[in-house]
Amino acid sequence: MEIFTYPFMIRALIGALIIGVTAPALGTYLVQRRMSLIGDGIGHVALTGVGVGLLLDRSPVIAAVIVSAIGAVAIELIRERGRTSGDMALALLFYGGIAGGVVLVGLSGNSSNAALMSYLFGSLTTTSGADLVTIAVLGALVLVAMLALRPALFAVCHDEEYARVSGLPVRGLNLLLAVTTAVTVTIAMRAVGLLLISALMVVPVATAQQVTRGFRGTMTAAMALGLLAAGAGVWVAGVADTAPGASVVVLAIAVFLLVAVGTAIARRLRRPSVPTAPPVGSEPPEVVLNR
Template identity: 60%
Template sequence: MLDLLDYSFMRMALGAAFVTGLTAPAIGTFLVQRRLALLGDGIGHVALTGVALGLLTGTAPLVTAVAAATLGAVAIELMRTYARTSGDVALAMLFYGGIAAGVMLINLAGDSAATLNSYLFGSIVTVTPADLTLITVLGGLVLAVTMLAAPQLFAVCQDEEHARVSGVPVRLYGILIAVLAAVTITVAMRTVGLLLVSALMVVPVAAAQQVARSFRGTHLLAMAIGLLAALGGVVASFEIDTQPGPTIVLAALACFALLAAGRGLGVLLARQRRRRLEST
């Protein structure tokens, strides 16, 4: 198992997976609390347009993806706030427009379907030292902000009206959540892929909710589950020769299934114990 560390691309991939596994659930917890679990999918499609612009112009795709995803995240938050467009319709427009523009621009850039596939579903061999440095910096920034501003972000996600009355700048923090989600998606696109990164933002949170009793407990446990799924998925993808994105997501879903089954068993045993006590 340790032989995989002899490969430089695996060391890069594991480093990126470490950052991704912590960062995606960190912001995903707030998205789930705000009932915007699908926001990551919409931003991911817009990020693909940014990747395509980078390939077309010869710029680092990670940089252009961050810019495009951030603009898309701000746009959807403003549409939700000011326009007469509901959140699901705004997300749908991001879905279709982002993927269509991305595929068209990648075709214009002359890149192959393999290049597109590596960004959509992740590729462990494409993480470079420069990518890892940028991923680490951006991921560290997202983690720092989510930890430092956790009370305000939670207030906005839990009850916008109450937060507004309490003096919290709801609009500003709403945009901040969207921007942090955009940065997280571009951080994760090398390992999980743009089409599946939303799953790593949501599934660990859903798994943590099966056993955690508080928002903070859910937040920390989701990050631990995300880290386990990301690292385990990358290692498994190397061993069985599969793409990392689907493998990481399946690992996260396995964690959810185990915790949900454990919770269900616990509830069943508690009911049986209560019935025995009532019968005596």
Template identity: 60%
Template sequence: MDLLDYAFMQRALIAAALVGLTAPAIGTYLVQRRQAIMGDGIGHVAMTGVALGFLLNTSPIWMATLVAVVGAVGMELIRSRGKTSGDIALAMLFYGGMAGGVMIINLAPGGSTANLTSYLFGSITTVSAEDTVTAAVLAVFVIAVTVGLRRQLFAVCQDEEFARVTGLPVRFLNLLMAVTAAVTVTVAMRIVGLLLVSAMMVIPVAAAQRVTRGFTATLSLAMLIGVLVSLSGTAATYYVNAPSGGAIVLLAIAVFVVMTAVSTPLARRRARAARAAEEVCTRDGVTV
């Protein structure tokens, strides 16, 4: 494979694998608690961080991480209050982040909105060695949280009140999930792009849910799907000269369609088997 002869492709494939692991990992919890849109909102806020990185002549990824974490914590605090006005506040935060990014990038020396393109839609040619190392460090944190604390996080996502009664630090775990989602956005933005990162948090999870039942199985399969489509999409863009983010998301959608087609007859077969078992139990006088 000639694409592996180039250092920039090696870095891009490593970053893509990290995206494939981390985005579905945190996305499984967000989907479980019906917060699938959160990644999109964080991506909008992270744009301000990228722009600040250019303005202050520092690392856009680390600055985006800082701003995204602050924004994610703010989103979680607004959500936890449960007020009707929370939706308006979140909308202002989302679009304010995007507008702020566009304005700040134009204040940077030699800056223009064109500089944001690779961060918005992903670009395999702009992934530097520093970006790869940063993504790897952040990915370790994401995997440690999502896999190491999966029992506690699942309990909070399933029923916050029950988790609180059992003694779990619900507020801390909610904030930790928000921070982890923010970190995941910055891991993915160089490959998938800020505007498409939410898709990688949701679509592999939705695809996995079509053929799995348990939470752990869904988490594992979603991460596997994420890695496969991320690597395949990144490799494909080497040959067709297209934005990596678009290719990865389209492949993820294709996998979802295939999983849906496969799951439909399986679901019908399971339903028939369940009805047959119920009929047998009823005939034999067994209560089910």
């Protein structure tokens, strides 16, 4: 634990823990809605925001929040009106966002590969005090919204038509999910990077679904697993000198594989043995007739 005597490692740990609990809380709704990959798409759009911030010599994080939120709202409105399918909307996010981001970063004065890689794959150990405050404030807002509005958001994600008939503001809740996804992706940019944040949204939820029943239990377990992966990932990165964001995601996937194997073995052991069928044409002993 000597690595946590350094201030930059403490900031890295706190930032990772905030993302570790916030991303799965939001990801539970996205998985329920079968939109697991939307984090990737918004991450690509956030890269365009980074490019805008660098080009205008403004804060890349704030610019990324604004641009990704606008992109997420636009995609949600397109999906709602049915003008294009969900996978087509995600494709627009993926390709348009990454292309625009690379072009804008290249046009800016800060176009080095190191700067671009830090946004794509995270640079947690360079998190400043101001970055940590931004992550903490925005992460807390997202987490409060996900927990306070859980019944309404679950209803929308489970059955949108039923939620609309029940009188819930479906459009407003859908836009809230879109904006909070954009905010979560952006604040996680420093922790795990724009290309890896979707994994932290989805993998802990997929792991929790194997051992829990019910939406609330899945969300609680996913948040706990996210915290575990984030904290352990930062420690492994400090000890082994690896990339913190990648270490967090690799540990989350490792836990998923362990739980998947463990539940499969336990299910097989609990399965009752199937009696062997008697040969065709033979009579069971208890009904053999006396000659």
